[in-house]
Amino acid sequence: MSNPKELELKEQVIRMSGVDPLKCMRCGKCSGTCPSYDEMEYHPHQFVYMVEKGEIEKLMASPSIFKCLSCYACVERCPRDVEPAKLVEAIRLLVIRQQGANHLKANQIPDLLDDDMPQQALVTAFRKYTK
Amino acid sequence: MVFHYYPGCTLKTKAIDLDKYARASAEALGITLAELDNWQCCGGAFTMAKDEIATKLSSVRALADSRDSALVTVCSACHNVIKQTNDAMKNDAEFAMKVNNYMQLDEPYHGETKVYHYLELLRDVVGFDKVAAAVKNPLKGKKIAAYYGCLLLRPGKVLQMDNPENPQILEDFIRAIGATPVISPYRNECCGGYMATEDKALAAKKSGAVMDSAKEMGADMMITACPLCLYNLTKNAPGEKLPVYYFTELLAEALGVKE
Ligand code: SF4
Ligand code: SF4
Ligand code: SF4
Ligand code: SF4
Numbered sequence: 001m002s003n004p005k006e007l008e009l010k011e012q013v014i015r016m017s018g019v020d021p022l023k024c025m026r027c028g029k030c031s032g033t034c035p036s037y038d039e040m041e042y043h044p045h046q047f048v049y050m051v052e053k054g055e056i057e058k059l060m061a062s063p064s065i066f067k068c069l070s071c072y073a074c075v076e077r078c079p080r081d082v083e084p085a086k087l088v089e090a091i092r093l094l095v096i097r098q099q100g101a102n103h104l105k106a107n108q109i110p111d112l113l114d115d116d117m118p119q120q121a122l123v124t125a126f127r128k129y130t131k
Numbered sequence: 132m133v134f135h136y137y138p139g140c141t142l143k144t145k146a147i148d149l150d151k152y153a154r155a156s157a158e159a160l161g162i163t164l165a166e167l168d169n170w171q172c173c174g175g176a177f178t179m180a181k182d183e184i185a186t187k188l189s190s191v192r193a194l195a196d197s198r199d200s201a202l203v204t205v206c207s208a209c210h211n212v213i214k215q216t217n218d219a220m221k222n223d224a225e226f227a228m229k230v231n232n233y234m235q236l237d238e239p240y241h242g243e244t245k246v247y248h249y250l251e252l253l254r255d256v257v258g259f260d261k262v263a264a265a266v267k268n269p270l271k272g273k274k275i276a277a278y279y280g281c282l283l284l285r286p287g288k289v290l291q292m293d294n295p296e297n298p299q300i301l302e303d304f305i306r307a308i309g310a311t312p313v314i315s316p317y318r319n320e321c322c323g324g325y326m327a328t329e330d331k332a333l334a335a336k337k338s339g340a341v342m343d344s345a346k347e348m349g350a351d352m353m354i355t356a357c358p359l360c361l362y363n364l365t366k367n368a369p370g371e372k373l374p375v376y377y378f379t380e381l382l383a384e385a386l387g388v389k390e
Contacts, residue, residue: 072285128325
């Protein structure tokens, strides 16, 4: 963590999430329980570690931020109450709040639908992928 | 007894059964669910960032409109979003101040409303013993695997519904309607959730593990409170599948109010 921009991003992520990465003891339980583990380049415990190091831009550029299911397993099962999902969420928001940075574009939607899919799936995807 | 009721957008469309049987069963148990006027979709997922205001306003409105009694939800996701929003209004002073400043309600809201998931209504207000006593058609001999998924119980310290790692509310419900609960180790693991939109393979893998585990444990059927769980289990899980029902449908059947 060297340059002022990274420091500012780190502070912003910590403020938005309310997470204190220093509480983490690096046991890896969050990643062990994460249902999206196989889909992620950086895993929940790495989010915690990398935020602590100030490597926010690396996380912002990773598709991992769109792989969190918001299942709260890591939040529930972390022995130190670190709540890693809140970091994933904050970094995802930093990205999609930028103009034109939506992960899901309106014209992609028809292809994702089928007759049985509940609104809940789409509404949630919208919330996770767009601003 | 009359409670405010927040059905949620999916219960008005794809998950009509979840809503319809919830209302009919409540009436049979002496409870009227009075739908809130002008409720708006909760958005399906609680945005965890503290500085996120706009996406939480529809939930705050529903909560503030219910403060003369309590608010009942039945979809796992609505329950999750509304309870987490209520918790933030109660315990995050800066967030509550921003919301109240923006909304300009007649009286500021600070998380006063009690929120019940429908299952909590059965357990804590009606009582599962009273539910059992009202059963006309017990589902005798049926082996039912409860599927909690993730949003019904987690985060446990906020939702305060049941022990998130070793829950029993759905198993108690299953006993109350005369059936036998089957416990699957995947009952509180995620089915893949909304990722079914852009990553069908992930949804297939996750919901398949949930379904296979219930089959292995010898269940005849599964129950859920979540439309997205039901969709993933019935549509995206590969191979042979057990039937999956909304818990309210089996309740209505047991109470003899299912047309
Ligand atoms: S479970 Fe908690 S303490 Fe363990 S690595 Fe993850 S965040 Fe750190
Ligand atoms: S909330 Fe996200 S990061 Fe945490 S375990 Fe679930 S999918 Fe993984
Ligand atoms: S959780 Fe779902 S069903 Fe419930 S209102 Fe929100 S989006 Fe709609
Ligand atoms: S749909 Fe899956 S993601 Fe949602 S509550 Fe159900 S289990 Fe969790």
